[in-house]
Amino acid sequence: MTADEHWVALVRGADRPGTLTALTSVFSSRGVSFDSLSTGSVDAGSGTIAVTFCASERRRTQLLRTVARLAEVRDVQVRRADDPLVRAAAVVELPEGVRPPQVSGVLWAAGSGAGGAALAEGSLAAVRSAVSAALAAGATTTATVVLGL
Secondary structure (H helix, E strand, C coil): CCCCEEEEEEEEECCCCEEEEEEHHHHHHCCCCCCEEEEEEEEEEEEEEEEEEEEEEHHHHHEEEEHCCCCEEEEEEEECCCCCEEEEEEEEEECCCCCCCCCCCEEEEEECCCCCCEEEEEEHHHHHHHHHHHHHHCCCHHHHEECCC
């Protein structure tokens, strides 16, 4: 049996009722849960849905072939979650006096530089490491969004 890997798919779908339901049904009916799911901006009648999930390469191929056949889907791109081309951003709420943790490949933007909301940007793998370090330092709120492949 092949070990499961973490994947990120960007699905460009029609901006109409049922698109998200059709996409989630494909995963649900095959017993695959999302690590995360987020929607992006809508323009020219379509929007982007970012899905992170865990599956074998064979299962990933089956899922994406089925997703690509959905009438609501215009395009599907997928990469391994640890691929440096998978870009992400995260917002963390740091305790007063705590600086954002320094993680290779992550750029931080913060109001005062210590405490308060801070924004991390980089590869998904690096941003996840930075968020983990921030949580260990006392961060109370986090949100991570995949920006692109």
